[in-house]
Amino acid sequence: MTILGIETSCDETSAAVVRDGKLLSNATVVQLVHSEHGGVVPELASRAHQKLIVPIVDEALRKASMDKIDLDAIAAVHGPGLIGSILVGLSFGKAMAMGLGIPFIGVNHMEAHIFSNLIDDPKPSFPFVNLTVSGGHTQLVFVEDYFQYELLGETMDDAAGEAFDKVAKMLGIGYPGGPLVDKLAAKGNAKAVNFPRPYLEEGSHEFSFSGIKTSVLYYLRKVGFDKAANRNEQFIADVCASFQAAVVDVLLDKLLMAAKKYNVKDVAVSGGVSANSELRRRLKAETKIHHLNIFIPKLDFCTDNGAMVAAAGYERLRHGFESSLELTAEPNLQLR
Numbered sequence: 001m002t003i004l005g006i007e008t009s010c011d012e013t014s015a016a017v018v019r020d021g022k023l024l025s026n027a028t029v030v031q032l033v034h035s036e037h038g039g040v041v042p043e044l045a046s047r048a049h050q051k052l053i054v055p056i057v058d059e060a061l062r063k064a065s066m067d068k069i070d071l072d073a074i075a076a077v078h079g080p081g082l083i084g085s086i087l088v089g090l091s092f093g094k095a096m097a098m099g100l101g102i103p104f105i106g107v108n109h110m111e112a113h114i115f116s117n118l119i120d121d122p123k124p125s126f127p128f129v130n131l132t133v134s135g136g137h138t139q140l141v142f143v144e145d146y147f148q149y150e151l152l153g154e155t156m157d158d159a160a161g162e163a164f165d166k167v168a169k170m171l172g173i174g175y176p177g178g179p180l181v182d183k184l185a186a187k188g189n190a191k192a193v194n195f196p197r198p199y200l201e202e203g204s205h206e207f208s209f210s211g212i213k214t215s216v217l218y219y220l221r222k223v224g225f226d227k228a229a230n231r232n233e234q235f236i237a238d239v240c241a242s243f244q245a246a247v248v249d250v251l252l253d254k255l256l257m258a259a260k261k262y263n264v265k266d267v268a269v270s271g272g273v274s275a276n277s278e279l280r281r282r283l284k285a286e287t288k289i290h291h292l293n294i295f296i297p298k299l300d301f302c303t304d305n306g307a308m309v310a311a312a313g314y315e316r317l318r319h320g321f322e323s324s325l326e327l328t329a330e331p332n333l334q335l336r
């Protein structure tokens with residue numbers, strides 16, 4: 001069975017081919033048009049997807065040495081995300097499936113992020129606990145089996161990636177913020193500023209990152225930081241490292257707590273923030289101490305990509321699932 005996966009929920013246009021559970025290709029374009037605006041502009045994102053979708057699908061097929069007539073099914077994300085962006089990949093995928101007379105499978109983008117650890121071996125065994133930390137979500141999920149999810153907790157305000165991006169903006173270091181904070185933090189002192197760790201009530205699986213973000217803002221105001229004038233690299237690096245340490249502490253502790261409560265041996269992380277080098281380092285070290293197996297996607301599969309969509313679509317197809325061509329885009333689609 002050969003399946004094409006299409007991802008267009010935000011600002012990456014991506015397509016991938018999976019055959020019999022094995023990834024054959026993945027082609028991704030990160031849209032550059034947003035960087036001068038300091039954030040994703042929805043209208044520009046959907047226009048860029050329209051321009052890129054045909055070349056990206058062609059590239060994925062070419063890299064897999066496939067022709068479209070070799071495909072057995074097509075999967076595309078139908079939510080959550082930006083409606084105009086989702087519609088491009090979803091409409092393209094449905095039209096292509098209809099033209100080829102093959103099944104179409106709508107994939108939930110948050111399910112796809114969980115599947116980013118199920119693309120290549122080694123894979124986590126069910127049941128496992130997955131933490132998705134991305135630009136729009138922070139979700140702790142008990143994954144009992146294929147497509148059996150229990151959402152244990154999520155963020156009550158900002159997503160982890162969003163907090164990284166906003167702190168980067170306050171510091172005037174550029175966009176997208178996460179990778180830049182990560183890079184600068186490597187040169188900083190994580191103990192320079194003691195930002196709060198919002199654990200919420202005892203045993204809570206929920207998250208809150210707006211408090212940490214606001215503490216960074218108040219701290220910068222208190223010391224009279226002016227992002228236009230201050231180019232004190234060490235000061236900026238120290239703030240990045242201290243902020244990052246606070247976020248990583250909370251993410252790690254809540255993941256470990258859920259693993260213990262649900263008595264799992266395997267834990268996984270996914271989403272753009274799982275590319276964070278400090279999070280990856282701490283996850284490897286702490287899970288070892290707790291005798292847990294940790295699964296972290298390859299860097300290409302942390303941020304949005306077609307491979308995770310193709311992997312989820314492949315398993316759905318294998319389990320007899322097919323979507324109607326009436327399926328519509330759902331910007332607030334929940335994981336269920």
Ligand SMILES: Nc1ncnc2c1ncn2[C@@H]1O[C@H](COP(=O)(O)OP(=O)(O)OP(=O)(O)O)[C@@H](O)[C@H]1O
Nearest residue numbers: 134135136137161178179182272273275276303304
């Ligand atoms: N090395 C890194 N350290 C911290 N954050 C990072 C790193 N790399 C990427 N990010 C963050 O990851 C986010 C993008 O991740 P992703 O593409 O998974 O999110 P999204 O698809 O926009 O959101 P969602 O999946 O919730 O719809 C951005 O907020 C970005 O700053």
Ligand SMILES: [Mg+2]
Nearest residue numbers: 134135303304
């Ligand atoms: Mg995403």
